[in-house]
Amino acid sequence: MAGAVLALDIGGTKLAAAVVSPAGQVLAEGVVPTDPSCCPPEIIELLFAMSEQALEAGGIRWRDLVAVGVSFGGPVDFPAGRTVTCHHLPGWEGLPLRDLIAERTGLPTMVDNDANAAALGEVTFGAARGCQHVLYLTVSTGIGAGLVLNGQIHRGANSMAGELGHTLVAPDGPRCTCGRIGCLEAMASGPAIARAAGEALAAGAPSALQAIPPSQLTARHVSELANADALAARIMQEAGEYLGQAIAGAVNLLNPQMVVIGGGVSQAGEVLLRPVRAAVRRHTVPQSLRDLRIVIGQLGQRAGLLGAVALALQEAASR
Amino acid sequence: MAGAVLALDIGGTKLAAAVVSPAGQVLAEGVVPTDPSCCPPEIIELLFAMSEQALEAGGIRWRDLVAVGVSFGGPVDFPAGRTVTCHHLPGWEGLPLRDLIAERTGLPTMVDNDANAAALGEVTFGAARGCQHVLYLTVSTGIGAGLVLNGQIHRGANSMAGELGHTLVAPDGPRCTCGRIGCLEAMASGPAIARAAGEALAAGAPSALQAIPPSQLTARHVSELANADALAARIMQEAGEYLGQAIAGAVNLLNPQMVVIGGGVSQAGEVLLRPVRAAVRRHTVPQSLRDLRIVIGQLGQRAGLLGAVALALQEAASR
Numbered sequence: 003m004a005g006a007v008l009a010l011d012i013g014g015t016k017l018a019a020a021v022v023s024p025a026g027q028v029l030a031e032g033v034v035p036t037d038p039s040c041c042p043p044e045i046i047e048l049l050f051a052m053s054e055q056a057l058e059a060g061g062i063r064w065r066d067l068v069a070v071g072v073s074f075g076g077p078v079d080f081p082a083g084r085t086v087t088c089h090h091l092p093g094w095e096g097l098p099l100r101d102l103i104a105e106r107t108g109l110p111t112m113v114d115n116d117a118n119a120a121a122l123g124e125v126t127f128g129a130a131r132g133c134q135h136v137l138y139l140t141v142s143t144g145i146g147a148g149l150v151l152n153g154q155i156h157r158g159a160n161s162m163a164g165e166l167g168h169t170l171v172a173p174d175g176p177r178c179t180c181g182r183i184g185c186l187e188a189m190a191s192g193p194a195i196a197r198a199a200g201e202a203l204a205a206g207a208p209s210a211l212q213a214i215p216p217s218q219l220t221a222r223h224v225s226e227l228a229n230a231d232a233l234a235a236r237i238m239q240e241a242g243e244y245l246g247q248a249i250a251g252a253v254n255l256l257n258p259q260m261v262v263i264g265g266g267v268s269q270a271g272e273v274l275l276r277p278v279r280a281a282v283r284r285h286t287v288p289q290s291l292r293d294l295r296i297v298i299g300q301l302g303q304r305a306g307l308l309g310a311v312a313l314a315l316q317e318a319a320s321r
Numbered sequence: 322m323a324g325a326v327l328a329l330d331i332g333g334t335k336l337a338a339a340v341v342s343p344a345g346q347v348l349a350e351g352v353v354p355t356d357p358s359c360c361p362p363e364i365i366e367l368l369f370a371m372s373e374q375a376l377e378a379g380g381i382r383w384r385d386l387v388a389v390g391v392s393f394g395g396p397v398d399f400p401a402g403r404t405v406t407c408h409h410l411p412g413w414e415g416l417p418l419r420d421l422i423a424e425r426t427g428l429p430t431m432v433d434n435d436a437n438a439a440a441l442g443e444v445t446f447g448a449a450r451g452c453q454h455v456l457y458l459t460v461s462t463g464i465g466a467g468l469v470l471n472g473q474i475h476r477g478a479n480s481m482a483g484e485l486g487h488t489l490v491a492p493d494g495p496r497c498t499c500g501r502i503g504c505l506e507a508m509a510s511g512p513a514i515a516r517a518a519g520e521a522l523a524a525g526a527p528s529a530l531q532a533i534p535p536s537q538l539t540a541r542h543v544s545e546l547a548n549a550d551a552l553a554a555r556i557m558q559e560a561g562e563y564l565g566q567a568i569a570g571a572v573n574l575l576n577p578q579m580v581v582i583g584g585g586v587s588q589a590g591e592v593l594l595r596p597v598r599a600a601v602r603r604h605t606v607p608q609s610l611r612d613l614r615i616v617i618g619q620l621g622q623r624a625g626l627l628g629a630v631a632l633a634l635q636e637a638a639s640r
Contacts, residue, residue: 077608086608134478135477135478147574149574149575151470151475152473152475154471156470156471156575157576158454158575158576158577158609159453159454159576159577159578159609159612159613160576160608160609160611160612161576162576162606162608162609163574163575163576164574164576165573165574165576165606165609166573166574168573168604168605168606169569169570169573169574169604170566170569170570170604180606182603182604247489248570250488250489251488251489251567251570251571252570252574254484254485254487254488255466255468255482255483255484255485255488255571255574255575256468256475256477256482256574257476257477257478257479257480257481257482257483257484258477258478259478284501285487285488285489285501286487287481287484287487287499289396289405289479289481290477290478290479290481290484292479293478293479294478
C-alpha cells in the first residue's frame with residue numbers, strides 16, 4: 003500500500019497508533035489506555051513501539067509511508083508544531099512534538115489538537131464529506147469545537163479557536179473546571195450530566211438511577227435510561243438545550259452547512275439530538291437554519307486519528 | 322486618477338456614492354437621506370445621478386474606473402450578487418443588483434452586505450489594517466457582525482454569517498424585532514438602550530435624562546450623559562456587558578486578533594468599551610485574550626463604503 007499514513011492519537015484516556023490508507027481505511031491499529039503517570043518521552047516511545055506493530059500487522063514498511071499525522075488532546079501551537087499543554091497529562095508544556103517525530107521518521111509530520119483533527123476527519127472521511135463549512139463539537143469529559151471553514155481548519159490568531167466549551171450559557175450555573183461560572187462545559191459535558199443527575203438523586207428524585215452507586219454514576223447511565231426514566235430524560239433534555247443554545251450562537255455567527263457532534267456523550271444519539279435541534283431552531287435566524295443539518299459524527303473515537311491522516315495528506319501533497 | 326473605484330452605499334437611513342482611490346482616499350462623495358417610499362429603480366437612478374456628480378467633482382471619468390463596489394443594508398446572496406431583502410426599504414427581495422450595475426457600467430461589480438463590507442473596510446483601510454482574523458460589530462439600529470478570517474470575508478453556506486445580533490444573551494429579556502426573546506440586539510442596540518432608559522425614567526428614576534421628552538430619547542442622549550449621570554452610566558454599562566458577553570462567545574470560538582466596534586452607538590467610545598472589555602475578560606479563555614485588542618472603528622459611517630472599495634479592488638485584481 004503506497005501512500006499510507008501513520009496516524010497517532012495522544013489523549014488523556016487512550017493512545018492509538020494506526021496505519022491508514024489515503025482513502026481513510028484503517029489497515030492496522032493499536033489502542034492502549036493512557037497511563038497518566040507517564041512522561042512525554044515514555045509516551046512517544048510507546049507510540050513508536052505501537053507504530054512498529056501496526057506497520058507489521060498491516061504489512062506496510064516505513065518507506066511506504068508518505069506522512070505522519072498526530073491528534074493531540076490539548077491545545078497545540080500549530081504554526082510551531084508545539085504542544086501548549088495537556089489538561090490530563092503532565093510534562094507537555096511547549097514540547098516540539100512535530101519536529102521530534104519528523105526528525106525521527108524523516109516524514110512530513112503534522113500535529114493538531116483533537117477537536118480540530120476530528121472536525122477535519124468528519125469532513126474528509128465521515129458525516130460531513132463534501133461540506134465546506136462545518137462546526138464540529140466533541141462532548142466528552144470536556145467540550146471543544148473544531149471549525150472547518152472554506153474546507154480548511156480555522157485555528158485563529160493563537161491556534162486557540164474552538165473553545166466553545168467555555169462560552170457562557172448559564173449565568174447562575176455552577177463553576178466550570180476553568181474557574182469561570184456557567185460555561186457550556188459545566189452544563190453539558192459528561193461530568194456535568196453525571197453531576198446534575200447525582201444532585202437530583204441526592205435530593206431524593208425518584209428514578210431508576212437510584213440503583214447506581216453515586217460514585218459510579220456516569221453520563222452514559224443517564225443517556226441509556228433517558229427513554230424510560232423521567233429524571234434521566236429531563237437531565238439529557240437540559241444538557242441538550244444548553245448545547246443547542248451554544249450551537250445556535252455559533253450557527254448565527256458562522257452559517258455552517260452542518261453541525262457534527264462527536265465525543266463519548268454523542269453516543270446518546272437521539273435523546274441528545276432532539277433537545278439540541280429544538281434549541282437550535284429556537285435561537286437561530288431562519289435563513290441559517292434552512293439547509294442546516296445537525297448530526298452525530300460517523301467516525302466515533304477514530305475521528306481525531308482520521309483527521310490527523312487528512313491533515314498529513316494535505317501536508318504531503320503540498321510538498 | 323487611474324484605478325479609482327465607484328463605491329455605493331444603500332442603507333435604511335442614507336444613500337452614498339463616492340469615487341475612491343485604490344489607497345482608500347475618498348476623492349468625491351455625495352450623501353443623501355434615504356427616502357423609504359422609493360422603490361429600488363428610483364434608488365438606483367438616484368445613485369447613478371449621485372455617481373455622475375461625484376465623478377465630476379473628483380475630476381474622474383467613467384473610463385478611469387476599474388470597478389464598482391456596493392455596500393447594501395441587508396442580507397445579500399453573495400455568489401448570486403442578489404439582495405435577499407432590506408429590513409428598512411421595500412422591494413429589494415431577490416434583486417440582481419450586481420448584474421444590474423455591472424451591465425449598466427460595464428465594470429466588474431461586487432455587492433455585499435454592509436457589515437461584511439465594513440469589516441473588510443476596517444481591515445483594509447482602518448483600525449484593523451494588517452490583521453488576518455477580525456470580528457467587526459456594527460451597533461446601531463440593529464446589531465450585525467462581519468468576519469474577516471485569513472484575510473477574507475467569511476460568509477458561510479448561505480451568505481448569512483455574522484448574525485451575532487440574534488444570539489441569545491438574556492433568556493428573560495424582552496422580545497427582539499426578529500420575534501425571539503433576549504437577543505443581543507434587544508439588549509444593546511441603539512433602540513434597546515433608548516428603551517431601557519425610557520423604562521427607567523417612566524418608573525421615576527432620578528436622572529438628567531428626565532429633561533428629554535420620552536419620544537425623543539435616543540441612545541446618543543444616554544451615552545453622552547454616561548460620564549455624569551448614574552442612570553445613563555448604568556444603562557451603558559448593561560448594554561456593554563451584553564455586548565461583551567456575545568463578543569466573548571465569538572472570541573472563544575474564533576480567536577481573532579482584534580474586535581472592531583462600529584455603527585452609531587460606537588461613538589459612545591470609552592463608556593461603551595469599558596464594560597465591553599470587562600465582560601470579554603470575564604468570559605473568554607485566557608489564551609485567546611492574550612493578544613486581543615478591542616477598539617472602536619476608525620472609518621465611522623464610511624466603513625461599508627470603503628469596504629465595498631476593497632471588495633471591488635479584489636475583484637478587479639482577480640480578472
